[in-house]
Amino acid sequence: MKVTVWNEYRHEKIDEAVNEMYPAGIHGQLAKFIADEETVVQTATLDEAEHGLSSEVLAETDVLLWWGHVAHEEVADEIVERVYQRVLEGMGLIVLHSGHFSKIFKKLMGTSCDLKWREDEKHCRVWNINPGHPIATGIEDYFELEKEEMYGEHFDIPQPDELIFVSWFPGGEVFRSGCTYRRGNGKIFYFQPGHETYPSYYDENVQKIIKNAVKWCAPTKASYPKYGHFQALEKNLEGR
Numbered sequence: 544m545k546v547t548v549w550n551e552y553r554h555e556k557i558d559e560a561v562n563e564m565y566p567a568g569i570h571g572q573l574a575k576f577i578a579d580e581e582t583v584v585q586t587a588t589l590d591e592a593e594h595g596l597s598s599e600v601l602a603e604t605d606v607l608l609w610w611g612h613v614a615h616e617e618v619a620d621e622i623v624e625r626v627y628q629r630v631l632e633g634m635g636l637i638v639l640h641s642g643h644f645s646k647i648f649k650k651l652m653g654t655s656c657d658l659k660w661r662e663d664e665k666h667c668r669v670w671n672i673n674p675g676h677p678i679a680t681g682i683e684d685y686f687e688l689e690k691e692e693m694y695g696e697h698f699d700i701p702q703p704d705e706l707i708f709v710s711w712f713p714g715g716e717v718f719r720s721g722c723t724y725r726r727g728n729g730k731i732f733y734f735q736p737g738h739e740t741y742p743s744y745y746d747e748n749v750q751k752i753i754k755n756a757v758k759w760c761a762p763t764k765a766s767y768p769k770y771g772h773f774q775a776l777e778k779n780l781e782g783r
């Protein structure tokens with residue numbers, strides 16, 4: 544399995560608190576716990592040539608993770624289109640936290656992907672509402688994160704194919720925090736935790752869910768359909 548972790552990698556360079564929380568970058572921390580005997584992980588960031596997502600890199604990627612926040616608009620449309628095509632062909636995509644506003648997620652969803660938000664240093668409780676789903680393997684009824692940004696409904700996404708987690712926040716809000724979709728041959732998982740100044744990517748449950756999601760999003764052997772003009776299969780259609 545080949546995984547590429549994409550991170551915008553801007554907060555870490557300009558914000559001391561973020562740099563302290565994720566000294567190797569958010570991508571570095573994600574890569575660290577995703578990698579295992581079966582999973583080779585590489586990283587890519589916005590400021591690299593082609594944002595680190597050349598056709599060669601994407602062709603070899605089974606599952607792509609996406610973390611972005613302040614620079615969604617700087618992601619070139621050409622690269623977004625390239626990622627989009629790879630998802631349709633079967634590449635898995637895991638969109639994390641503020642990636643809900645990324646060009647690629649909005650393009651795949653076809654909606655605004657807007658939501659309510661508040662940074663107030665409070666905890667959140669993530670409920671496992673689909674315990675039989677492979678992405679929820681090893682997760683109890685619920686778990687708590689000591690600090691997470693409040694994301695609240697309404698979250699303007701299409702009806703998820705599967706809803707796996709719902710988060711509750713102390714302000715009284717709820718949020719569909721773990722959702723799956725299929726687009727073309729590709730599988731997509733959106734997962735809410737991961738604010739840049741909070742330690743969510745060090746949390747054991749969050750790590751377990753992301754690792755489960757990498758496995759679930761892995762491409763199948765499905766062939767990609769041929770579209771466009773099609774020659775009749777039956778000979779008697781000719782010469783009518």
Ligand code: ZN
Pocket residue numbers: 640641692737738739
């Ligand atoms: Zn955030």
